[in-house]
Amino acid sequence: MSQNTMDLVRKRNPHEPEFHQAVDEVLESIAPVLERHPEYRAAGIVERLIEPERTVMFRVPWVDDKGQVQVNRGYRVEFNSAIGPYKGGLRFHPSVNLSILKFLGFEQIFKNALTTTMIGGGKGGSDFDPKGKSDREVMSFCQSFMSELFRYIGPSTDVPAGDIGVGGREIGFMFGQYKRLANRFEGVFTGKGLNWGGSLIRPEATGYGVVYFAEEMLKTRNQSLAGLRVLISGSGNVAQFAAEKAMERGAKVLTFSDSDGFIVDEQGIDLDKLAFVMKLKNERRGRIREYVDAYPHAHYQASNPTAESNPLWDIKADVALPCATQNEVLEKDAENLLRNGVFCVSEGANMPSTPEAVSQFVDNGILYGPAKAANAGGVACSALEMSQNSMRLSWSREEVDQRLHSIMINIHDNCRRTAEQFGHANNLVMGANIAGFLKVANAMLDQGVV
Secondary structure: HHHHHHHHHHHHHOOHHHHHHHHHHHHHHHHHHHHHHHHHHHHHHHHOOOOOOOOEEEEEEEEEEOOOOOEEEEEEEEEOOOOOOOEEEEEEEEOOOOOHHHHHHHHHHHHHHOOOOOEEEEEEEEEOOOOOOOHHHHHHHHHHHHHHHHHHHHHHOEEEEEOOOOOOOHHHHHHHHHHHOOOOOOOOOOOOOOOOOOOOOOOOOOHHHHHHHHHHHHHOOOOOOOOEEEEEOOOOHHHHHHHHHHHOOOEEEOOOEEOOOEEOOOOOOEEEEEHHHHHHHHHHOOOHHHHHHHHHOOEEOOOOOOOOOOOOOOOOOOOOOOOOOOEOOOOHHHHHHHHHOEEEEEOOOOOOOOOHHHHHHHHHHOOOOHHHHHHHHHHHHHHHHHHHHOOOOOOOOOHHHHHHHHHHHHHHHHHHHHHHOOOOOOOHHHHHHHHHHHHHHHHHHOOOOO
């Protein structure tokens, strides 16, 4: 069935390689489930899962600071609502297209199911690039974007959040426009400002969760993060808070990166250096190469998009946390990580490792946390924000962090237990895909052919 289904996916969705990759991985993992449960085949569960319930595409006209009219494309892929309202981020980046968003939305179905919260899967965004834009230009775009999207979202329908290129500023502008158009103040976004419905720990949640998941994997070998050398890619929200939590656990964080290149600090990145990076990226919106201006002992290396590997992953270390973007860890990178002693990989970005890289990790038996499990902390905390909004409550930082930590422990245990049940002990890729699939598939069976 897997090959026939993939042929159908490629035929119906040509020129969408990222989406093909995401579907292929899941189909390979759930093959033993379909053998045990013919009722899923009879009900066409897989055929329905791989087709979004709704895909919205629209133009977004806006006016820049020079008075010129600009036009971007906006998207929302509402993939599956079997266990709750669609939930997934909005990404603003020039690379955004339907293939990227369908892969992200498809992954989101299973990731959200793993959190044990009642949220479905979706994703959206635009090819708009907020880099280099003024606040006024970003506001103009966000208001135009929301003037169309507001028709399709709501607290019980579809609850977007942030993603690459969409932070507190962008969410604020979009929420304000939604409130104006809908004439309602409600929890239609997560990642909101703390003084208008946001949750403590939400900005930190994905990064913290990646580290919590790594800790759970390490515990299976009676190890901790204390004293381990850690490589982190990216320098945005996820990377920053993964670094913070890793440092708190006693690890030595060595690297950060952005699209221009990466820095290596063999002395270790401490809290003061992290504060510099946060100000550089979050306030000044600068480039990571400026780190070496402040800390000359560090080394900066520019990226080479044509290279077959990234030198960041060719540094002696114990743990790798890819927190930048999809398919950033190539097969050669995986080989270099293993050769340099890395034995634990916990993914902060969405699908950051190519299938060839994943095979290297799994075949060599290292501790490997796939993104849909390891980075589920962000959306889990978003679900906690939705709960607080529904109850008109605001939980303390400690309470939210405790709930987040418990969710990540449960996700790891569920993935590990499920992998064992289906004959693939310690393969958390199999465990995550199967556990997420079972929850959604059973809900779809209960609800009939819809």
